Amino acid sequence: MHVVVIAKNTPDTEATVSVDASGNADWGDKLVVNPWDEYAITEAVLLKGAHNVTATVITLGTEEHAEALKHGLAIGCDQAIRIWDDALAGHDGLAYATAVAAAVNKLGDVSLVIFGKELSDIASDQHIFQTARKLGWNMLGFVAQIEAIDFAAKTIRVSRLTEQGSQVVSSALPAVISVVKDINEPKYPTFIGIRKAARAEIPVWDAAALGLDAAALSSKTAHIRYQALPAREGAVEIIDGATVQEQAEALVDKLLEDKVL
Amino acid sequence: MNVFVWIEQHNGTPVAASWEAIGLARQLGDTVTALVLGQGVDDIAQAAIHYGADAVLKADDATLAQVRFEPYVTLIAHLVQQHNPDIVLAAATISGREVLAGAAADVNAAMLPDVIELSLEDGKLSAARPVLGGKVLSVEAVTADGPQFATLRSRAFPMPEPDANRSGTITEVSPVLADDVIASRVESAAELSGQVSLTDASVIVAGGRGVGGPEGFAPVKELADVLGGALAASRAAVDAGWIPYEHQVGQTGKVVSPDLYIAAGISGAIQHQAGMRTSKVIVAINRDADAPIFRLARYGIVGDLFDVLPALAEAFRNRLG
Incomplete structure (x- = not known):
């Protein structure tokens, strides 16, 4: 039995981003493991520790994304696989999902696929839900806790966030889940783990290895250009006053004048 | 242009951004069809017409009482295949992101998620969406033929004024999945009691x-x-x-x-x-x-x-x- 975690490297969340006149964005060169994926990788390793399952970490990306895989290996995943094919350059969510679902099927005997809540670079989670559909499995998104999982009986019960609060949902396995930061405390690699991960051979699965033709990986949407956020108008107006009551009243006046309320 | 809009609702309360999606659908398309799924949703079907829908496809069934991934995705994908709309919209809430992405995968369609601007150029959708931690916008466009899906960020598009004199047709449709083939069960739900939802809050x-x-x-x-x-x-x-x-x-x-x-x-x-x-x-x-x-x-x-x-x-x- 098998747990698979899908992880990726994304630009450092601390980085400032600039956009040039031709619509290219510059976020520096530093890549980190997608913040949500740290929780997803940790959850796979915790499940491996508590159950008799193999944990595999998969990324879809060029060679620079192997770092997310090494992070996974260093904290305890058993194996890592990188998916890449030139047909995936500029891929959209659906192409991503098609490739990932094919890789999960190729592994076989997978009970659970874990994603971090979203990818911080493309700010999207579309590929997660689409992977579930391409696999034909149920989807449990925004999971805050796995309350129970029984790999032999093929059942899972989770608590998940909703827009209105939270839900406890039970489901059959296999399933795809996405996790939010409540789920665990991320594990960080040890020195020994990092050394072990550095020596690991990471296979690359291309379209042929996945049994897909390039047409199946063609995208239906395209990124055209980046654009700076519209500037916020005007400088801040600092509200002064002799007393805090005066300041408060002056601010309320301004907000009512501006018809904000 | 025929536009479908999924009207998200929970326990009989519609998600406000669904009406914003109807407002945008009216600008993009000639006919607007609202998809109203749930249990006991007659009032919401009527409200969808007041907010601007020409027609409603209404599925009223116990299997749809709560928003669940499998029955909702399967039914919406089925309705898209049956009616072949040009555009399918919903609010980019937690449920909206899941359900629309799933349905787009089922019909192998283009999808632009969580957009704050959306327009049509030569029949193809073009969108702006915040990326890279919300620090920049990415301009993205549909390149393929077929239905085009998009989810709209709450409060990014204007709320239309409802008009109680508007009329439209309401057609009943049946769910696709029977209860015993749906893999998931909602065992309990806890609402944020007495609190305003952050994404809807003014x-x-x-x-x-x-x-x-x-x-x-x-x-x-x-x-x-x-x-x-x-x-x-x-x-x-x-x-x-x-x-x-x-x-x-x-x-x-x-x-x-x-x-x-x-x-x-x-x-x-x-x-x-x-x-x-x-x-x-x-x-x-x-x-x-x-x-x-x-x-x-x-x-x-x-x-x-x-x-x-x-x-x-x-x-x-x-x-x-």
Whole structure:
């Protein structure tokens, strides 16, 4: 039995981003493991520790994304696989999902696929839900806790966030889940783990290895250009006053004048 | 252009951004069909017409009582295949993101998720969406033929005025999946009691590291209550365990765009800005006059939030009655 975690490297969340006149964005060169994926990788390793399952970490990306895989290996995943094919350059969510679902099927005997809540670079989670559909499995998104999982009986019960609060949902396995930061405390690699991960051979699965033709990986949407956020108008107006009551009243006046309320 | 709009509802309460999606659908298309799924949703079907739908496809069934991934995705994909709309829209809520992406995968269609601008150019959708932690916009376009899916960020598009004199057709449709083939069960649900949803809120009052502890959120909540607004927090306050994660605004929390965002004791780290910088008016209250939040704010008060927030609550109470 098998747990698979899908992880990726994304630009450092601390980085400032600039956009040039031709619509290219510059976020520096530093890549980190997608913040949500740290929780997803940790959850796979915790499940491996508590159950008799193999944990595999998969990324879809060029060679620079192997770092997310090494992070996974260093904290305890058993194996890592990188998916890449030139047909995936500029891929959209659906192409991503098609490739990932094919890789999960190729592994076989997978009970659970874990994603971090979203990818911080493309700010999207579309590929997660689409992977579930391409696999034909149920989807449990925004999971805050796995309350129970029984790999032999093929059942899972989770608590998940909703827009209105939270839900406890039970489901059959296999399933795809996405996790939010409540789920665990991320594990960080040890020195020994990092050394072990550095020596690991990471296979690359291309379209042929996945049994897909390039047409199946063609995208239906395209990124055209980046654009700076519209500037916020005007400088801040600092509200002064002799007393805090005066300041408060002056601010309320301004907000009512501006018809904000 | 025929446009489908999924009207998301929970326990008979429609999601406000679904009406914003109908408003946009009216601009993009010639005919607008609302998909209303649930149990006991006659009023919502009627409301969809008042907000601008020409027709409603209504599925009223116990298997649809709660929004669940499999029955909702399967039915919406089935209706898209049957009616072949040009465009399919929904609100980019947690459920909207899941359900529309799933349905788009089923029919192998193009999808633009969580957009804040959407337009048609030569019959193809083109969108702007915040990416890279909300620091820049990505302009993206559909390149393939066939139905085009998009989810719309709450409050990014104008709310249409409902018109009770509008009329339209309501057609009953049946669910595709029988109860015994649906893999998931909702065993219990807990609502954020008496609180306004952050993504729908027109006013948000947020506290950060400066509140100093769980009890420090009392004046933040008091002001939120006076304004009928929602309570929010920065990551620092959530990580410290002072307030639950569902209140977190920022790159690893919720993205909000209220009419008024009052940030108290929040320095305004770039990750927090990612979650709130599209707010219409930002008010910053901070003891540190150099805090980055003042560079984003329209109005600022340099001072102690424990003095300023109660005074503001009092002033609003007096003025708003």
